[in-house]
Amino acid sequence: MIILNKQQILDKFDADAITLLLKEGFIAFSQKQVQMPPVQHLLFEQANGDCCIKSGYLQGDSQFVVKVSGGFYNNPAQGLASNQGLMMAFSAQTGEPQAILLDEGWLTALRTALAGRIVAELCAPTHISTIGIVGTGMQARLHLMYLKSVISCRQLWVWGRSETALEEYRQYAEEEGFAVNTTLDAAELGRQCQFIVTTTPSREAILQAADIQPGTHITAVGADGAGKHELAAELVAKAGKILVDSWAQCTEFGEVSQAFQLGLLDYHAFTEVGSALTSGGSFRDNDQQITLADLTGLGIQDVQIVKGILRQ
Amino acid sequence: MIILNKQQILDKFDADAITLLLKEGFIAFSQKQVQMPPVQHLLFEQANGDCCIKSGYLQGDSQFVVKVSGGFYNNPAQGLASNQGLMMAFSAQTGEPQAILLDEGWLTALRTALAGRIVAELCAPTHISTIGIVGTGMQARLHLMYLKSVISCRQLWVWGRSETALEEYRQYAEEEGFAVNTTLDAAELGRQCQFIVTTTPSREAILQAADIQPGTHITAVGADGAGKHELAAELVAKAGKILVDSWAQCTEFGEVSQAFQLGLLDYHAFTEVGSALTSGGSFRDNDQQITLADLTGLGIQDVQIVKGILRQ
Numbered sequence: 001m002i003i004l005n006k007q008q009i010l011d012k013f014d015a016d017a018i019t020l021l022l023k024e025g026f027i028a029f030s031q032k033q034v035q036m037p038p039v040q041h042l043l044f045e046q047a048n049g050d051c052c053i054k055s056g057y058l059q060g061d062s063q064f065v066v067k068v069s070g071g072f073y074n075n076p077a078q079g080l081a082s083n084q085g086l087m088m089a090f091s092a093q094t095g096e097p098q099a100i101l102l103d104e105g106w107l108t109a110l111r112t113a114l115a116g117r118i119v120a121e122l123c124a125p126t127h128i129s130t131i132g133i134v135g136t137g138m139q140a141r142l143h144l145m146y147l148k149s150v151i152s153c154r155q156l157w158v159w160g161r162s163e164t165a166l167e168e169y170r171q172y173a174e175e176e177g178f179a180v181n182t183t184l185d186a187a188e189l190g191r192q193c194q195f196i197v198t199t200t201p202s203r204e205a206i207l208q209a210a211d212i213q214p215g216t217h218i219t220a221v222g223a224d225g226a227g228k229h230e231l232a233a234e235l236v237a238k239a240g241k242i243l244v245d246s247w248a249q250c251t252e253f254g255e256v257s258q259a260f261q262l263g264l265l266d267y268h269a270f271t272e273v274g275s276a277l278t279s280g281g282s283f284r285d286n287d288q289q290i291t292l293a294d295l296t297g298l299g300i301q302d303v304q305i306v307k308g309i310l311r312q
Numbered sequence: 313m314i315i316l317n318k319q320q321i322l323d324k325f326d327a328d329a330i331t332l333l334l335k336e337g338f339i340a341f342s343q344k345q346v347q348m349p350p351v352q353h354l355l356f357e358q359a360n361g362d363c364c365i366k367s368g369y370l371q372g373d374s375q376f377v378v379k380v381s382g383g384f385y386n387n388p389a390q391g392l393a394s395n396q397g398l399m400m401a402f403s404a405q406t407g408e409p410q411a412i413l414l415d416e417g418w419l420t421a422l423r424t425a426l427a428g429r430i431v432a433e434l435c436a437p438t439h440i441s442t443i444g445i446v447g448t449g450m451q452a453r454l455h456l457m458y459l460k461s462v463i464s465c466r467q468l469w470v471w472g473r474s475e476t477a478l479e480e481y482r483q484y485a486e487e488e489g490f491a492v493n494t495t496l497d498a499a500e501l502g503r504q505c506q507f508i509v510t511t512t513p514s515r516e517a518i519l520q521a522a523d524i525q526p527g528t529h530i531t532a533v534g535a536d537g538a539g540k541h542e543l544a545a546e547l548v549a550k551a552g553k554i555l556v557d558s559w560a561q562c563t564e565f566g567e568v569s570q571a572f573q574l575g576l577l578d579y580h581a582f583t584e585v586g587s588a589l590t591s592g593g594s595f596r597d598n599d600q601q602i603t604l605a606d607l608t609g610l611g612i613q614d615v616q617i618v619k620g621i622l623r624q
Binding site: 035037038041043046047049053055064066068070071075078080084085088090092093094095096097100102 | 313315347349350352353354355356358359361363365367369376378380382383384387390392396397398400402404405406407408409412414
């Protein structure tokens, strides 16, 4: 059995090769070629933490993958990363453990950011004068890094709850080549930006329907468990087209779940990423449409990123 | 982070200490003090294999546990154990991985056998002339080993599908001090025995209602996923009292699920092990009653056995 630590994993990480595997994974998922049991969630209120356990098997593969992924939001105060966890590969022939990837949550963060890049290719409006990032953590950084290869805009607004975190993010984003404005007022970010990514574990809406301009795209990646959401239900309902990684997961606990459960949206409002990739071309109908992508994270993404790492 | 191999784990295994922890776990589970998400199941038809993923957290504990447990039934032909898997402990304060227990499925087998011992204390009839074991694999062996401390009977019938496996089991059981009869006819075993344990991954009934004598207890541990069962639905319905490890799991995919879903039993037919332990005394009302225990396996058992190993 192989055990890889974070540095060994990052040394084997090839973003473009893994992006192709992720696209294949989304398509296989939407074509029902993936076994992906419902996500397990654990909540640790005393530690301001949560954990999700995902597993997946792409029919015909020689291995299956199990992932344990935690978010412990008091960790940064102790000098630890919020994201924790590991991924494992097991033989689909004998059940034997083959590899443990002690990635400290990095592979989850990376495959989420790469899913954001895939979604950006499908949904971004033609003209983007300013990108908006809601949140200042790891996902806010990785998302920005990988957007650079598919969006040419280098003007950025970033929203956070803390001036210190915003200044740290500014420094990061400037090093990535962006001209950066920071704000504590999410509505201001909404007014300025045509491509917005929300990346927080918030349990209350940060962006409201009135904040968003026609033609804007929003990728929401924070809602990965019951009760988490970053967008007001009325904003979700205002979207002209909605992309979801999984119809089942997103309507159960994703960003769109509240609007769906309130009856503001019906089944037909959603298209899975895998179906949009199969159709090809832009998901967006026109430049006035608000588009929304809800990424709850799929076990098949873990399957594919582990495959990509172990191939190297 | 600690990584323990099978031998290191077995060296730390204290059956009596862990039995006490398991009892505490069953009680805590029935008192709703345990977070235990629904089990994830994967199926590998091409390899005659399956895998279940369980997790659990006992409120107030410093750690939570995730377990990956596979049964790959072509393995023995390659000289590998059918049971595969590992258990992991993570900090409930920071989410960091604390220990990986490469137990090759042993801890699952052991905690299942110890649960059988707990059930035997609750359900065994006063007079047992013969014990019956259905199956010849690892669980059939471990169950017998741990029954010895709570049942004085040393007469044994064992059923299997292969003469070779039966002869190997006979040798094992004789070394454990039993006088052994083997049979390929489960009905014959049913006629002879007052305490029966079924331990196979069968997907069709092995024991029928007509095979079982009044006053018999049956512990069924094979059904841990949809479609698996060892007892005819009519036999399940014939039981005067039924113990389940989890009402939710057993009615969904346990041995009793078929009879429940056919409407042969209603909600009130079942008592959870944790509730029976809280009540104290014998679960059995009289020596003519057929009692049945359906053990699907709980994440809290994994939590408690890992706790027991890591304490040593």
